[in-house]
Amino acid sequence: MTRIADTFARLRAEGRRALIPYVTAGFPQADITPALMHAMVESGADVIELGVPFSDPMADGPVIQKAGEAALALGVGMRQVLDMVRDFRIRDGATPVVLMGYANPIERYEQVNGAGAFVRDAAAAGVDGVLVVDYPPEECEAFAEALRGHGIDLIFLLAPTSTSERMQQVARIASGYVYYVSLKGVTGAGHLDTEAVGRMLPRIREHVKIPVGVGFGIRDARTAQAVGSAADAVVIGSRIIQLAEDQPREQAIARVSAFLAEIREALDALPAATAKNASGG
Numbered sequence: 001m002t003r004i005a006d007t008f009a010r011l012r013a014e015g016r017r018a019l020i021p022y023v024t025a026g027f028p029q030a031d032i033t034p035a036l037m038h039a040m041v042e043s044g045a046d047v048i049e050l051g052v053p054f055s056d057p058m059a060d061g062p063v064i065q066k067a068g069e070a071a072l073a074l075g076v077g078m079r080q081v082l083d084m085v086r087d088f089r090i091r092d093g094a095t096p097v098v099l100m101g102y103a104n105p106i107e108r109y110e111q112v113n114g115a116g117a118f119v120r121d122a123a124a125a126g127v128d129g130v131l132v133v134d135y136p137p138e139e140c141e142a143f144a145e146a147l148r149g150h151g152i153d154l155i156f157l158l159a160p161t162s163t164s165e166r167m168q169q170v171a172r173i174a175s176g177y178v179y180y181v182s183l184k185g186v187t188g189a190g191h192l193d194t195e196a197v198g199r200m201l202p203r204i205r206e207h208v209k210i211p212v213g214v215g216f217g218i219r220d221a222r223t224a225q226a227v228g229s230a231a232d233a234v235v236i237g238s239r240i241i242q243l244a245e246d247q248p249r250e251q252a253i254a255r256v257s258a259f260l261a262e263i264r265e266a267l268d269a270l271p272a273a274t275a276k277n278a279s280g281g
Contacts, residue, residue: 003096003128004153004176007046008211008232015272017228018177019044019264020213021256022100022237024051024067025084026076028244028252034087036244036253041095043257044264049131049235052081052101059133059157063238067245078109078118082125089126098129098155098176106132116146123150129176131155137169144173157181158204160196167207177211177233180204182218192217194226201230221266228267236263 001009011018021040025033037048053071057064085097099122109118122130130152135143137156144154153176158167160182170178182197197214204212214227215235224234243259244252 002151002153002176003094004047004098007096008177011046012211012232017231017267017270018046018211018213018233019260019267020047020049020098020215020233020235021045021240021260022049022051022215022235023240023244023256024053024064024071025081026053026071026074027067027241028070028247029249030071030074030076030080032249032252033084035249036256037084037088037095037097038091039253039257040260041092043260045095045260047096047098047129047233049098049100049237050081050085051237052078052099052105054102054105056104057102057133061238063241063245067241078105082121082127085122085125085127093126096128096176097126098131098153099127100131101133103132103134119143119146119150119152123152127152129153129155131157131179133157137166137173141173144175148175153177155179158208160200162204164203164207167204171208171210174208174210177213178204178208179235180212180214180231181216182214182227183216192219192223192227194223194230197227198230221262224263225266225270228270234263234267236260 023036040048053068053076057068106118147154155176156170156174156178158170158178158180182192201212211232213233213235214231218224218227218234218236219239228234240256243255
């Protein structure tokens with residue numbers, strides 16, 4: 001089993017939901033990321049999504065776009081992101097780390113370092129999962145196989161507009177968990193309809209037998225708890241970026257830690273039976 005599968009199996013046995021915070025690597029300071037990752041784990045994070053900065057992040061709203069631009073300006077690219085994961089692994093060999101981003105940085109890394117270099121180096125650094133926004137499932141079977149060969153899960157997005165056919169395609173290739181984007185549009189946009197999320201998850205679980213995480217639009221403990229009543233995991237990104245933005249190092253870490261501790265407490269206040277009833281595979 002992978003670290004992601006082990007984590008979800010443990011949480012399922014405990015009747016708990018996974019808390020998955022997202023942070024852009026190298027934001028708000030180039031050297032903050034490993035320390036911020038450790039602080040998030042100490043505040044209750046179960047999996048960390050680490051955003052790979054990219055100049056044209058089509059699925060991200062202005063908050064995460066701005067964070068990515070700032071990190072790029074500080075010289076943070078794929079090699080630096082992998083170094084951050086390697087640094088994190090010195091002290092933490094258990095918490096899964098998922099790289100989230102786009103095809104271009106991966107393909108550029110391989111142009112510079114040779115075919116297969118990304119999968120090889122990601123595995124060596126301690127990466128557990130990869131979510132590539134613009135890799136559709138029907139076009140990346142070989143990539144998925146290469147990742148599996150190195151113990152890395154390939155994670156996919158599903159959306160309110162996803163058809164049953166698309167869910168089946170994702171279910172055939174995805175591992176670790178799937179990420180249900182609860183809103184139409186980009187990250188940080190719109191109002192989250194938690195009742196609509198609750199109606200959609202059973203449809204997804206008809207096809208997808210691995211855990212389902214829900215993100216986009218979760219900004220506080222109340223919405224996290226509402227989503228957690230139906231989902232296997234709650235993913236939070238834009239709000240974390242906002243809390244860290246324009247903050248000195250220690251203040252950024254403190255603000256994010258306090259916020260995640262509130263979310264963790266809210267999720268753990270949910271009845272355990274709900275988590276056991278939400279399949280997760």
